[in-house]
Amino acid sequence: MTAPIVTSADQLTAEWLSDTLGKDVESVRAEAVGTGQIGTCFRLELTGVGEPTTMLAKLPAIDPATREMLAGVYRSEVRFYGEIAATVAIRVPRCYYADISSSGADFTLLLQDMSPAQQGDQLAGCTVAQARDAVENLAGLHGPRWCDPALLDVDGLAVNGPDDAKLLAEMYGPATEIFIDGLGELVAAEDRETLWECVGVAEKWALAHPERFGLVHGDYRLDNLLFPPDGGPGVTAIDWQTLSLALPARDLAYFLGTSLSPEERRAHERDLVAHYHRALQSHGALDYGLENCWEDYCFAMIQGPLVAVFGCAYGTRTERGDRMFAAMVARSCAAIRDLGTIDLAGSATAV
Structure with missing residues (x-):
């Protein structure tokens, strides 16, 4: 250069x-x-x-x-x-x-230049076929460097420690209050309750499962994905400003929890998680069982409201942005209740 x-x-x-x-x-x-x-x-x-x-x-x-x-x-x-x-x-x-x-x-x-690829629409959501393509592509991020100790030596990358988790917990409550007050009636009463439950377990959640780490996009959602214009497979991921080291299932839970309607997610999430797991193993993560993958997926669902709350509370507000963040929270909070995420996070311990 x-x-x-x-x-x-x-x-x-x-x-x-x-x-x-x-x-x-x-x-x-x-x-x-x-x-x-x-x-x-x-x-x-x-x-x-x-x-x-x-x-x-x-x-x-x-x-x-x-x-x-x-x-x-x-x-x-x-x-x-x-x-x-x-x-x-x-x-x-x-x-x-x-x-x-x-x-x-x-x-x-x-x-x-990826044109004429079409950007996903976070507000509208995606089809099950698009979700399958996206989670298979996601496995290509997680699998090749699954629990790779060399990642810990990369400047700027580190697994969350106690100080990070404490800071997150301290900031999450005020951000949630700003989010709920700002969006008002766009946030249903049951989702408000779930959001506050997430705040209560955030510190434990952030510290759990450090033994399973990998590269995490951090904002792997439809607005950051480009789909082929013919409707076939071949999605491309963009916007890598939030790259970190963490439990890889955070990306998986975040994407499925915020991209599919609750009805479609309930009907297809087992199959989609299994599809991701097969792709993950094809990239070398052979010691990671499907049941562990499912448990991590359920546990990691807090990534959805976490990112949406902070993004809305401290980002530039727009009408579409408000509706988008409200949709992301509604979808992911429904998943948190369906999957028992709060109980899983509350009982988690750092290894």
């Missing part, structure tokens, strides 16, 4: 891209895409010699103070594409360039 990090669209010149990609780029046209809440993103159209002719450029937020605040988030995504993606089997956009400053506030990512 000889080209410098760039942080704005006007720096994405033909000369810079030629140096970065090792190909002759004659001209470039940049078009802004996305909402720009975490950073800025541009679709680049290139003319010159060779492929690709389009790609996406992800850059930091415009505001310097926002960049400093999000440095950890930026490091996570650059680390994934630069160090980890090649070691796992999950489908992700190809990365052409990834670099970040020592402070973490400035970064540049050049990624494969």
